[in-house]
Amino acid sequence: MSLPEKRLIIVGGKGGVGKSVIAAAVALLAARQGKKTLLLGVDTLDRFDALLGYQGEEKSLKIVEDNLYSTILNPKSVANDFIETHVPIRTLSKKIANSGLFKYWFEATPMLSELLMLGKIWKLVTETKRRSAEPVWDCIVVEAPATGHSLGLLGASETAAQLLVGPMRSKADEITAMLRDPELCNLIITTLAEEMPVAEALELQKLATQKLGMTIGAIVINAIYPKILQDKDADALSAVSKEAYPEGLSDALENAVQYSTERRARAEHFRDVIRNETQHCVELPFLLSEKFGREQIEELADLLSKPGSGRVV
Amino acid sequence: MSLEQLLGHGEVLVVCGSGGVGKTTISASLALKAAQLGRKVAVCTIDPARRLADSLGIVIEGTDLVQVKDAGVVDGQDSGGEMTALMLDTKRTFDKLVEKYAPSEEMVQTIFGNALYQRISSQVSGTQEYMALEKLYELHGTGHYDLIILDTPPTRHALDFLTAPERMARVLDSSSLQWILNPSSSAGKMSFKLIKTGFRKVAHKLDEIFGMKVFNDLIEFFRAFDGMYDGFKDRSAAVKTLLQNKGSFVVATSPEQNPLDEAAYLMSQLNNFRMPLKALVINRYHHSVLNEQSQRPFAEEKAQESDAIGRCFKALLAYDDLGRGDRQRTQAALAKHGKDLDYYWVPRFSQDVSDLAGLRRVTSRMMLGDNHGPH
Ligand SMILES: Nc1ncnc2c1ncn2[C@@H]1O[C@H](COP(=O)(O)OP(=O)(O)OP(=O)(O)O)[C@@H](O)[C@H]1O
Ligand SMILES: [Mg+2]
Numbered sequence: 001m002s003l004p005e006k007r008l009i010i011v012g013g014k015g016g017v018g019k020s021v022i023a024a025a026v027a028l029l030a031a032r033q034g035k036k037t038l039l040l041g042v043d044t045l046d047r048f049d050a051l052l053g054y055q056g057e058e059k060s061l062k063i064v065e066d067n068l069y070s071t072i073l074n075p076k077s078v079a080n081d082f083i084e085t086h087v088p089i090r091t092l093s094k095k096i097a098n099s100g101l102f103k104y105w106f107e108a109t110p111m112l113s114e115l116l117m118l119g120k121i122w123k124l125v126t127e128t129k130r131r132s133a134e135p136v137w138d139c140i141v142v143e144a145p146a147t148g149h150s151l152g153l154l155g156a157s158e159t160a161a162q163l164l165v166g167p168m169r170s171k172a173d174e175i176t177a178m179l180r181d182p183e184l185c186n187l188i189i190t191t192l193a194e195e196m197p198v199a200e201a202l203e204l205q206k207l208a209t210q211k212l213g214m215t216i217g218a219i220v221i222n223a224i225y226p227k228i229l230q231d232k233d234a235d236a237l238s239a240v241s242k243e244a245y246p247e248g249l250s251d252a253l254e255n256a257v258q259y260s261t262e263r264r265a266r267a268e269h270f271r272d273v274i275r276n277e278t279q280h281c282v283e284l285p286f287l288l289s290e291k292f293g294r295e296q297i298e299e300l301a302d303l304l305s306k307p308g309s310g311r312v313v
Numbered sequence: 314m315s316l317e318q319l320l321g322h323g324e325v326l327v328v329c330g331s332g333g334v335g336k337t338t339i340s341a342s343l344a345l346k347a348a349q350l351g352r353k354v355a356v357c358t359i360d361p362a363r364r365l366a367d368s369l370g371i372v373i374e375g376t377d378l379v380q381v382k383d384a385g386v387v388d389g390q391d392s393g394g395e396m397t398a399l400m401l402d403t404k405r406t407f408d409k410l411v412e413k414y415a416p417s418e419e420m421v422q423t424i425f426g427n428a429l430y431q432r433i434s435s436q437v438s439g440t441q442e443y444m445a446l447e448k449l450y451e452l453h454g455t456g457h458y459d460l461i462i463l464d465t466p467p468t469r470h471a472l473d474f475l476t477a478p479e480r481m482a483r484v485l486d487s488s489s490l491q492w493i494l495n496p497s498s499s500a501g502k503m504s505f506k507l508i509k510t511g512f513r514k515v516a517h518k519l520d521e522i523f524g525m526k527v528f529n530d531l532i533e534f535f536r537a538f539d540g541m542y543d544g545f546k547d548r549s550a551a552v553k554t555l556l557q558n559k560g561s562f563v564v565a566t567s568p569e570q571n572p573l574d575e576a577a578y579l580m581s582q583l584n585n586f587r588m589p590l591k592a593l594v595i596n597r598y599h600h601s602v603l604n605e606q607s608q609r610p611f612a613e614e615k616a617q618e619s620d621a622i623g624r625c626f627k628a629l630l631a632y633d634d635l636g637r638g639d640r641q642r643t644q645a646a647l648a649k650h651g652k653d654l655d656y657y658w659v660p661r662f663s664q665d666v667s668d669l670a671g672l673r674r675v676t677s678r679m680m681l682g683d684n685h686g687p688h
Binding site: 233234256 | 331511515518569570571575600603606607612613620621622624625626628629631632633634635637638641642663673
């Protein structure tokens with residue numbers, strides 16, 4: 001299986017599980033397959049710089065490399081877009097956008113910023129080159145906000161459609177259709193092999209498929225702790241004499257072995273929970289490195305590109 | 314001043330940091346320590362984990378507050394301290410504020426009935442931060458407690474909660490909005506007129522799109538708040554003074570990169586706002602154990618073996634690396650703004666902290682201070 005198969009890939013999951021990391025790795029992979037790729041974060045801190053590096057800027061996009069660009073969408077930027085569209089005089093639209101009132105107003109209008117952000121994504125997906133019907137972007141990888149917020153985001157067009165009339169309504173329907181089209185859009189759910197992230201991942205899978213009608217591309221189990229010890233190693237350790245060890249080392253060793261055993265057992269347990277729940281499971285190891293940057297993203301992208309990336313550990 | 318002194322003598326303590334680092338757990342264990350020191354402490358939490366809330370008896374404010382049983386007992390000795398934990402109810406707190414400052418009962422009802430108020434008072438980000446500070450002020454004002462600990466909302470924009478009262482007060486300042494709201498006002502300057510027109514255009518566009526009366530709600534909302542502005546402004550100034558004079562801030566983080574980056578940003582902002590930052594708690598670190606002189610080299614050599622013992626040493630090195638990484642990341646990220654601060658470390662426990670016994674464990678580890686962090 002190749003992860004960046006569809007034109008629109010949305011990466012979701014609990015906060016802190018590695019959404020930015022996975023989105024960056026998938027985008028890098030897509031770019032290496034020759035696709036012109038946009039990596040887009042929705043209402044998040046910009047971590048892509050630190051993960052991928054970048055070479056320059058072009059309008060509001062950052063150029064990572066030849067085929068790869070990144071940017072961040074947030075409520076403020078789409079609100080400004082909205083005002084600029086309806087109040088074409090720049091100094092004026094700026095003044096309005098900067099009035100504190102507007103911030104509250106935008107936030108207090110339900111789903112407005114979600115809808116505008118989805119609309120922006122839709123625009124990027126459907127945008128075509130000037131002289132042909134070909135899309136500008138071959139692949140758009142979206143890092144969605146953490147679970148609760150991403151459900152709000154992804155469901156906004158459908159919920160809004162019930163309130164809207166006229167041209168806005170058909171626009172909302174088009175956005176919903178885009179998200180539901182299995183040939184165009186996939187949701188990649190990221191999780192850790194731990195209790196809460198797994199519970200959220202399964203909840204997200206359920207709601208995204210049943211309520212939003214989306215297609216799951218994969219559940220990525222990220223950062224699975226490696227199997228360092230074999231079954232009987234702990235017994236062998238207690239049998240051996242530790243007299244020659246430096247002081248304090250014996251206790252430390254025991255603690256570490258216990259930690260390693262427990263953490264690996266927990267990882268296997270929750271990995272199996274996910275394996276049982278889905279056919280599209282991709283597993284990535286915990287990288288034991290102090291820094292996390294370009295090098296690690298490349299390593300993960302390589303692992304993702306291997307045909308057997310279903311079972312890496 | 315050490316954390317212990319702060320908990321023993323301070324009046325107001327604010328715990329802040331990014332989401333997911335265990336802020337509520339840290340806040341509750343700080344409160345527990347204060348109770349153990351013999352003080353009457355209230356901890357106001359946001360969204361506590363269900364199990365912890367149940368076992369401590371944390372209830373939504375407004376319901377009868379219960380004291381956490383035996384919080385002040387240490388080693389069988391009762392210090393006489395008391396701990397009360399409550400959960401913030403944003404909307405209720407806002408309602409109370411409106412009731413306090415509205416000129417008439419009629420006005421209170423108009424505001425409560427306004428659609429925009431209903432959303433702003435419960436959903437809009439910024440409101441929770443604002444109300445958390447309001448609650449802090451209110452609790453402090455009752456005089457029932459020696460110390461109040463506030464667990465702040467997990468905001469993306471870390472310091473929103475400090476500026477929230479001012480921003481809210483500014484938004485509610487309807488006098489500055491007359492030129493938008495009052496169609497007949499001849500605000501004078503041409504640019505004002507233009508803005509007014511632009512503003513109305515966007516507003517009507519929204520009404521058209523959503524088939525709602527956004528604009529009408531808005532006008533009603535600001536008319537209703539007219540006259541209450543001064544009250545809100547005074548209140549927010551008072552909160553700020555309270556924080557600057559009697560407050561201490563504790564930043565909580567985990568030793569991972571994103572939370573650390575946010576903690577560093579938060580610390581610089583606290584400095585900018587002249588808010589008294591006093592301590593740093595690093596939660597869930599890996600307890601690294603090996604010293605460089607003898608233990609680490611010995612383990613590295615042993616780990617070369619491919620037998621069971623060799624693998625055990627590999628596990629030890631991997632664990633040690635996690636702890637080293639935690640320490641290095643933490644120091645690198647926080648060096649700039651954390652120079653004169655005390656660091657407190659709470660290790661990653663193998664079990665969830667979900668009851669008083671768990672909190673006691675956190676408290677006793679945390680109070681050991683920097684010497685007991687990863688080396
Ligand atoms: N496979 C891995 N091995 C080791 N560490 C990892 C791995 N994947 C991610 N991490 C670490 O986890 C941390 C969180 O990752 P990331 O920033 O991608 O999370 P996120 O889900 O995007 O978080 P947020 O919800 O804040 O956007 C990173 O600092 C990274 O170092
Ligand atoms: Mg992220």
